[in-house]
Amino acid sequence: MAVPSNVVQIDPRAWVDALEDLFVQVVPPFFGRCDPRSRARPYLLGLC
DSSP states (O other), X not given: OOXXXXXXXXXXXXXXXXXXXXXXXXXXXXXXXXXHHHHHHHHHHHHO
């Protein structure tokens, strides 16, 4: 199946790596303990 020229190819691994970098910078200040952070990461990945 051919991909239309207006569709952008995305590397899923690069996207997950970028999300991980963003998560490490943004999320920790909102959670004092690590267990809510460990639940937040899979939740955010599931929204994608």
